Amino acid sequence: MNAENTPVTVIGLGNMGSALAAALLDRGHPTTVWNRSPEKAKAPADRGAHVAANPAEAVAASGLVLACVLDYDALHTVLDPVAEAGGLAGKSLVNLTSGSPEQAEEMAAWAAEHGAGYLDGGIMTTPPGVGSPEMMFLYSGSETVLTTHRPVLAALGDPLYLGARPGLASLYDSALLGLMWATFTGWLHGTAVVTADGPPATDFTRVALRWLTGAVSGFMTTYAPQVDAGRYPGDDATVDVQIGAIDHLVHAARARGVDTSLPELLRATMERAAAAGHGRDSFASVVEVLRAPATP
Secondary structure, eight states, rough: GGGGOOEEEOOOOSSSHHHHHHHHHHHHOOOOEESSSGGGGGHHHHHTTTEEESEEEEHHTOOOOEEEEOHHHHHHHEEEEHHHTTTTTTTTEOOOOOOOHHHHHHOOOOOOOOOEEEEEEEEEEEEGGTTTTEEEEEEEOOHHHHHHHHHHTTTEEEEEOOOSOHHHHHHHHHHHHHHHHHHHHHHHHHHHHHHHOOOOOOHHHHHHHIIIIIHHHHHHHHHHHHHHHHHOOSSSSSHHHHHHHHHHHHHHHHTTTTTOOOHHHHHHHHHHHHIITTTTSSSGHHHHHSSSOOOO
């Protein structure tokens, strides 16, 4: 059987699970689905999916099982009886349920106890993006599972393998979401400051995107080796210089009636770095105080 017609089971048909099933069906994979609420299986069934009567039947239908349910408690509720009956032995379980790195590690050990190969995943898109090769799906755990099923997983998005530690995908997922929220909030704060003087958000955003994809991404590329080495040469702009610059943002925001709590938080973090002896170091040195958060 070639990759184009590899059977796949999808357990969980919320918005994301339904998108996963749709992408697999679009690529011609025989797809079995199961969901606690049977009515959610109607849409994939109308597209040709087989609807299993219960989780045991769903798992038995395919060598590759994708799980995307509410949380790990729900996942155990569904799969524990199947595993106890020996139904997971020899299966490849790809878990796309959101959770913590520690939960992923525990789930990998549980799967191994029941004879299943385990791959943990992080979906770095919303449901409409599933199926696009431009969207990342992060995976960690069994490299054998990834290698064996890569052509099938590529139907969902670009499979990016992070390593054998099962918790890595969840760890990256959480950190990348933090980056996204911080970026969104910084952009929205800047938008509030600029639009207070009249320019529209669309004009500011065009400039902001050029700044992010050019200079800012370049700084990140430069700073990453500094973080790895623990050495922060201040040959571009030091923390002390950045503190002076952020004072201008605080002033501009306050003068326009825009909330200043975000830049003040950033300034306080920079000031902690300076107080720790990093005033003449690059901004990357701020990581040192982030690794040792201030006590309340």
